[in-house]
Amino acid sequence: MRGLLVVPMPEMNAGDGVIEDGVRQLLDESFPGIDLDLYYIECVGVPANGALAAHADRSLLASYSLLIVCGTPWLWDRCEESRKYADLSYLVEAMPRATKIALGIGACLPLMSNPSLLIGAPSTLCRLRELWRLFALITVRDSFAGSILRAAGVETLALPCPSVVAGERMAARMQAEHAERNPAIVVYLPQIGISRDALPRAFVDDYLAAQIDFAAASNVDVACILPAEAEWVAKALRRPLAQVSVLADRESIYRYVAHRPLLVTGRIHVAIPAFMAGTRCCLLPVDSRYRTAEEVGVPIGWRWGGYLPVAHLPHESWRDLVRQIGWRNLLVPASLQWRLNRSRFDIQQYRRVVRERLATLPID
Known part of the structure; x- marks a missing residue:
């Protein structure tokens, strides 16, 4: 099985690598021997290490049976207008047969705000629904993210950030x-x-x-x-x-x-x-x-x-x-x-839940 991990550019924040470590371990436990490649979101040009980016060729993308979004903030004010969403939308559209999952989706809103900032924006909720409803499994790493996606009509699981596995x-x-x-x-x-x-x-x-x-x-x-x-x-x-x-x-x-x-x-x-x-x-x-x-x-x-x-x-x-x-x-x-x-108790339950949900996915 081949999977494509959607991750930020590594020089942006080394902490994203901690999330990636956790996601990789969860996938290895569920799909032993899975072959994982990287797609750098918001990357201009071709990365030196051979990872995919900049709207990779559709024929190459078609070889993957699993698309995995590694958790970072994906929900913020007017997020649907961002390059990040444009890149993910391209991947989703270019990989219609791939099973799509997202592990650890988060929100990033002002400190004293609440999810109503996005829930009260119908155009944002519509775009979120159009994109994330195509995912077979989404876990959210914080309560704000869960509230926003539920308001958009998208089913999620509220579970810890995958970085706890790396820890x-x-x-x-x-x-x-x-x-x-x-x-x-x-x-x-x-x-x-x-x-x-x-x-x-x-x-x-x-x-x-x-x-x-x-x-x-x-x-x-x-x-x-x-x-x-x-x-x-x-x-x-x-x-x-x-x-x-x-x-x-x-x-x-x-x-x-x-x-x-x-x-x-x-x-x-x-x-x-x-x-x-x-x-x-x-x-x-x-x-x-x-x-x-x-x-x-x-x-x-x-x-x-x-x-x-x-x-x-x-x-x-x-x-x-x-x-x-x-x-x-x-x-x-x-x-x-x-x-x-x-x-530590939560993460053991988390691993069981993820394994059970991944085992039911329609992956070729």
């Missing part, structure tokens, strides 16, 4: 390793992220200041996903660029988060594998994507000040917090181990 695999690998490491932060710059146009300047300033205050502590390791972020952070901290790690791929993420006493980040797919591997972590939210992590069990770092609600944190400010950096002073203290155990 579980990393946890098994870590059991044989031993290391003493510093607390860490993976800094996220919201002003260059996908929600940048919806964020007030005051929110961005507050969000950056909170991260820099934390990163400035002498016993905290600092990293970013993108080189541009690392350059900004090094300048803000007045440190050499070499002191800010760049996590350019999924393996870099796995290695960086392992054996940390504490990890703070705004990156969803840094927080989830860390959490599933047993690292105490905290996600700093920027938009509705935080629900992907929260609904797995990752604690969310709501802060005092700025535009975010009051957090369940035991200090009056982040500056006070930095003076006592231990995890007990940072994370919501209640039931962290219960959250982790629950998530």
Whole structure:
């Protein structure tokens, strides 16, 4: 069996590779020996590594029996007008005989908004219905995505993000390793992220200041996903660029988060594998994507000040917090181990459900 994985360009966000890892493992468990190729969505030209993109030849696409969309945000304001949707629409139309599935569809809406932003747009719902009704199986990674697609008349399964599978695999690998490491932060710059146009300047300033205050502590390791972020952070901290790690791929993420006493980040797919591997972590939210992590069990770092609600944190400010950096002073203290155990139970059920649903699909 040949399958085509629809994924973002790898240089856009190494966290997407964590999702891809999880999707690949789910497919391998359901279809042993499946042959998977990549299609880079929104890619201009032909990728150097041989993956497909830029409206691949229809005769080549016809050789695949399975089209798999790897979960990323697919639901946002006026999403149907995007290049991303144009590319996926081309694939769906060019592969009429292929069985189509999507694992881990997410929404990306402003932080304090709700699904009515899309549900109240009839033209958007119509386009969503036209495209996603052609999929034999869709799992959604957050409640917003489920609500929007249900309003469009599209059947979905509400299940964890596939990245939890990759995190579980990393946890098994870590059991044989031993290391003493510093607390860490993976800094996220919201002003260059996908929600940048919806964020007030005051929110961005507050969000950056909170991260820099934390990163400035002498016993905290600092990293970013993108080189541009690392350059900004090094300048803000007045440190050499070499002191800010760049996590350019999924393996870099796995290695960086392992054996940390504490990890703070705004990156969803840094927080989830860390959490599933047993690292105490905290996600700093920027938009509705935080629900992907929260609904797995990752604690969310709501802060005092700025535009975010009051957090369940035991200090009056982040500056006070930095003076006592231990995890007990940072994370919501209640039931962290219960959250982790629950998530591991959920993922086992998730794998069974996915295997059972995939086994019923009409795949040639």
